[in-house]
Amino acid sequence: MEQLPIFFQLKGKTVAVAGGGAPAARRAELALRAGARVSVFATHLGDDFRAIVDDPHFVHETRAPSAADMAGLALAFAATGDRASDEAMAALAREARVPINVADTPELCDFIMPAIVDRDPLVIAISTGGASPIFARMIRARLESTIPTAYGRLVALVGSYRERLGQRLSDLSQRRRFWERALEGRVADRFLAGREDEARAELERALDAADDTELAQGEVYLVGAGPGDPDLLTFRALRLMQRADVVLYDRLLPPGILNLVRREAEHIYVGKEPDRHAVPQEEISAKLVRLAKEGKRVLRLKGGDPFMFGRGGEEIEALAAAGISVQVVPGVTSAAGCSAYAGIPLTHRDHAQACVFVTGHARSGGGLSLGWEALVQPHQTVVIFMGLGQLESLMHQFVAHGGNPALPAAIVENGTRPNQRVVTGTVETIAGAAASEGIVGPALVILGTVVALRERLVPRGGPVSDEPGIFSNAHIPATMTPV
Numbered sequence: 001m002e003q004l005p006i007f008f009q010l011k012g013k014t015v016a017v018a019g020g021g022a023p024a025a026r027r028a029e030l031a032l033r034a035g036a037r038v039s040v041f042a043t044h045l046g047d048d049f050r051a052i053v054d055d056p057h058f059v060h061e062t063r064a065p066s067a068a069d070m071a072g073l074a075l076a077f078a079a080t081g082d083r084a085s086d087e088a089m090a091a092l093a094r095e096a097r098v099p100i101n102v103a104d105t106p107e108l109c110d111f112i113m114p115a116i117v118d119r120d121p122l123v124i125a126i127s128t129g130g131a132s133p134i135f136a137r138m139i140r141a142r143l144e145s146t147i148p149t150a151y152g153r154l155v156a157l158v159g160s161y162r163e164r165l166g167q168r169l170s171d172l173s174q175r176r177r178f179w180e181r182a183l184e185g186r187v188a189d190r191f192l193a194g195r196e197d198e199a200r201a202e203l204e205r206a207l208d209a210a211d212d213t214e215l216a217q218g219e220v221y222l223v224g225a226g227p228g229d230p231d232l233l234t235f236r237a238l239r240l241m242q243r244a245d246v247v248l249y250d251r252l253l254p255p256g257i258l259n260l261v262r263r264e265a266e267h268i269y270v271g272k273e274p275d276r277h278a279v280p281q282e283e284i285s286a287k288l289v290r291l292a293k294e295g296k297r298v299l300r301l302k303g304g305d306p307f308m309f310g311r312g313g314e315e316i317e318a319l320a321a322a323g324i325s326v327q328v329v330p331g332v333t334s335a336a337g338c339s340a341y342a343g344i345p346l347t348h349r350d351h352a353q354a355c356v357f358v359t360g361h362a363r364s365g366g367g368l369s370l371g372w373e374a375l376v377q378p379h380q381t382v383v384i385f386m387g388l389g390q391l392e393s394l395m396h397q398f399v400a401h402g403g404n405p406a407l408p409a410a411i412v413e414n415g416t417r418p419n420q421r422v423v424t425g426t427v428e429t430i431a432g433a434a435a436s437e438g439i440v441g442p443a444l445v446i447l448g449t450v451v452a453l454r455e456r457l458v459p460r461g462g463p464v465s466d467e468p469g470i471f472s473n474a475h476i477p478a479t480m481t482p483v
Helices: 020-033 083-095 133-146 151-170 172-183 185-193 196-209 235-240 282-294 312-321 334-342 388-402 430-437 449-457
Strands: 013-016 037-041 057-063 073-077 100-102 115-119 122-126 219-224 245-247 266-269 297-302 324-330 354-359 381-386 408-413 421-426 444-447
Touching: 013 020, 013 083, 013 266, 020 037, 020 073, 073 083, 073 354, 083 100, 115 133, 115 151, 122 133, 122 151, 151 172, 151 196, 172 196, 172 324, 185 196, 185 421, 219 282, 219 312, 235 297, 235 324, 245 282, 282 297, 282 312, 297 312, 312 324, 334 381, 334 408, 334 444, 388 430, 388 444, 408 430, 408 449, 421 430, 421 449, 444 449
Parallel strands: 013 037, 013 073, 037 057, 073 100, 219 297, 219 324, 245 266, 245 297, 354 381
Antiparallel strands: 115 122, 381 444, 408 421, 408 444
């Protein structure tokens, strides 16, 4: 994030605008709507000013601004359309230490004017940092069509009850939970259906019934975050990520996903690496129980799917034994996500009629015991999670139990992420290839003849797009029509 999004309080303050055309008129109008006093400097005002020239807080100065005009300003806008005039206005503002926005000239701006969705008092601002105002307007158009105008009135209703709720519930987290229940339940349903009197009556009943002890029970959200691409998160996962008071996360989660957690939530790193656990699993489970008993909503955010070698079963056992309420949200497992983005189908009628998932990492202190006879069967795909550290040994055991050393193999490192890498070879050569390519993980190992299909699905040199998993139709055989 290159710029800090903020909402500036302008009520009763003075704003200067240089320019008499449409860009200047838009900025002057927005400042007036925000409660500012606006002085516009222009020899002539265009028709776009017609709607605001009679506003009692609007002043038209038929001259260029001077240094004296900068005194006491909250903000300044330069929108004359003339580069020299705009630069002069920017220089005056900077000399007076007044934040300045220069229309269509990001390099001269202290702040950028966003595209705005106005559902007063609900306001949504969209900015591309000046890189593409057109794109920001496109996003605004989509939001305008999906956010009901009644949302603004609903926000105003909530605001009118804040003081009463504060007297009723002493704790901030309790108040936040109350509003989440109200706004995701019958109050909002009735309000948006146009039954505002019923919504207000329902809110009154909920407020009368609100009680500190009733809302004090914590719970745990066991959420699968997928293999890394934030676009693979489920809607339910995103909703719970925005509710959490505290999040426990490990090393496999990229910043792009953590940034989607509620901003005020406490972050606790419980990163685990093979044979070097920052926090033992038993301690993680105990921490989940303790935080929930403190009344917090605890987000346990896990890469992939929490029940696919993610130790979610162990954690939910501990929570159930302690009587803690748990919501489990499945995620796209790494096997499905990484193989798809690498162009390797896990099953195929001509190659694999079965797929087996195994872990290459055992409980600390215990040996790894795999059912090798089942793993070396023909016409199936074997996916190994967390097998990079023992890859050479695993491949040796695969061959020793009758597996084909020439069976195609692949390693997908950082699957579904922008830095995804795919290394292919055979059971016999894949460990050496991983070492020579410097693969360090997180990585997934795939064994089976389906790996050979990658040569047909992905052009030599990788996907056409820079995005993992986006392939050129020209490289997909006619018998595999893209969806």
